[in-house]
Amino acid sequence: MDRLRLATVWLGGCSGCHMSFLDTDEFLLEQADVAEVVYSPLVDAKEYPEGVDVVLVEGAVCNVEHLAMIQRVRERTRLVVAFGDCAVTGNVTALRNPLGGALPVLERAYLRASDPPGAIPEASDTVPELLDRVVPVHAIVPVDAFLPGCPPSGPTIRAALERMIAGEPVDLPGHRIHFGGYGQPPSPDGAEAMPSRAFRGGRPRGD
Amino acid sequence: MAVTTLRLNGAMISAREGQTILEAAREAGTRIPTLCHLDGVSPVGACRLCLVEVNGRLMPSCVTKAAEEMDVRTDTEQLREYRKMIVELLFAERNHVCSVCVADGHCELQNLAEELGVDHIRFDYLAPECGVDLSHDRYGQDDNRCILCTRCVRVCDEVEGAHTWDVAGRGARSRVITDLDRPWGESSTCTSCGKCVMACPTGALFHRGASVAENVHDRAMLRFLITAREEKRWTV
Numbered sequence A: 001m002d003r004l005r006l007a008t009v010w011l012g013g014c015s016g017c018h019m020s021f022l023d024t025d026e027f028l029l030e031q032a033d034v035a036e037v038v039y040s041p042l043v044d045a046k047e048y049p050e051g052v053d054v055v056l057v058e059g060a061v062c063n064v065e066h067l068a069m070i071q072r073v074r075e076r077t078r079l080v081v082a083f084g085d086c087a088v089t090g091n092v093t094a095l096r097n098p099l100g101g102a103l104p105v106l107e108r109a110y111l112r113a114s115d116p117p118g119a120i121p122e123a124s125d126t127v128p129e130l131l132d133r134v135v136p137v138h139a140i141v142p143v144d145a146f147l148p149g150c151p152p153s154g155p156t157i158r159a160a161l162e163r164m165i166a167g168e169p170v171d172l173p174g175h176r177i178h179f180g181g182y183g184q185p186p187s188p189d190g191a192e193a194m195p196s197r198a199f200r201g202g203r204p205r206g207d
Numbered sequence B: 001m002a003v004t005t006l007r008l009n010g011a012m013i014s015a016r017e018g019q020t021i022l023e024a025a026r027e028a029g030t031r032i033p034t035l036c037h038l039d040g041v042s043p044v045g046a047c048r049l050c051l052v053e054v055n056g057r058l059m060p061s062c063v064t065k066a067a068e069e070m071d072v073r074t075d076t077e078q079l080r081e082y083r084k085m086i087v088e089l090l091f092a093e094r095n096h097v098c099s100v101c102v103a104d105g106h107c108e109l110q111n112l113a114e115e116l117g118v119d120h121i122r123f124d125y126l127a128p129e130c131g132v133d134l135s136h137d138r139y140g141q142d143d144n145r146c147i148l149c150t151r152c153v154r155v156c157d158e159v160e161g162a163h164t165w166d167v168a169g170r171g172a173r174s175r176v177i178t179d180l181d182r183p184w185g186e187s188s189t190c191t192s193c194g195k196c197v198m199a200c201p202t203g204a205l206f207h208r209g210a211s212v213a214e215n216v217h218d219r220a221m222l223r224f225l226i227t228a229r230e231e232k233r234w235t236v
């Protein structure tokens, strides 16, 4: 059997999801027997190739480069996985959306929050133009599987990849698939049996 | 009169006089997801997460009294889909960023998304501009995370007796307010008891100084206070 053609893509995210991918440890070596990484920020490939089987997409779509890239990725890939909260929900990358379009965001960052005030980069500069709204991957192209988490944990990534390599649906019972922080499984009822901080008047942690 | 001809997912169960479908189902060991419901304060039917099918019609189980001849289903395909949709709409309505939220890991909305299998939001995010009130010296309030469940309003009114909170505005512009929309820190009714913070299901009310994932709502203390009031049992 041919090795699975695997790719990873980095859009508007912090690279934490890729770090978590590396955190699958020895699985990376085992996986090399059955999957070939054909494109990734972690390998030296310039062009996103044709005929990719599975791609893990980290990050939200926030500028014109991301927009072109995700469309190319969708055309050339069988299974697109939204990888991590930024790709799935917009997450921290989308924090700017309530400010309005791209211009108010740039003014806030380069003029008002900068001391001394700088200059807003020109469209002709090397940086890609911002979109007015940061959106999750599935707002632009159809997505085949969602792997939320900020970042998704190493074991969850591994389990998802194992399913995909085996050609099975990415259904992960027992993996506590949830939005939010790594290693922070939500408590059963959102509450904890502890004496009240309000009554002790103390700080929430470290007191 | 007790209700004796009630069916829950096909099985006959009974309910006491005045019990809601939610209470009867819980006693029978059946979990129905809830969000605005809080034991010890009056139900309002605000979130619709507790929908069940009663003789083919959808009803909120937290405000519907059990009655004779009811055939209740709690877990149909349609109910599962609607519950998912409700949770997704709550995420889409305000700005929920679990990874940097004070309630990460201690949030009923986040837990429900996990339980119901919500792994992405199918609706466009509204991304509204929202205020954060840090004028109170012990607690903070963040509209970005509020789901308008009104637990704070009810617990402050019915348990603390202060009635500091209310809801102002309509539709997507609704917001919880303190004392006719004065900053919380300037409220003359708030006793700083912290019950609203204990009751809030999300990161909308929090202890000042709590950073990401550090705010714990302490429902145990609230349960203790409510049991004490209702059953006059002040020692554990």
Ligand code: SF4
Pocket (backbone or CB within 6 Å): A179, A180, B095, B096, B097, B098, B099, B101, B102, B103, B104, B105, B107, B108, B109, B110, B145, B202, B203, B204
């Ligand atoms: S309130 Fe809950 S669902 Fe909303 S961002 Fe915070 S942890 Fe996530």
Ligand code: SF4
Pocket (backbone or CB within 6 Å): B155, B156, B160, B162, B163, B164, B165, B189, B190, B191, B192, B193, B194, B195, B196, B197
């Ligand atoms: S701290 Fe107590 S009195 Fe103040 S608003 Fe909250 S519940 Fe009401």
Ligand code: SF4
Pocket (backbone or CB within 6 Å): B145, B146, B147, B148, B149, B150, B151, B152, B153, B176, B199, B200, B201, B202, B204, B205
């Ligand atoms: S502040 Fe919290 S308790 Fe009050 S309505 Fe909003 S989510 Fe509910």
Ligand code: FES
Pocket (backbone or CB within 6 Å): B033, B034, B035, B036, B037, B044, B045, B046, B047, B048, B049, B050, B051, B060, B061, B062, B063
């Ligand atoms: S729990 Fe019944 S409507 Fe919210």
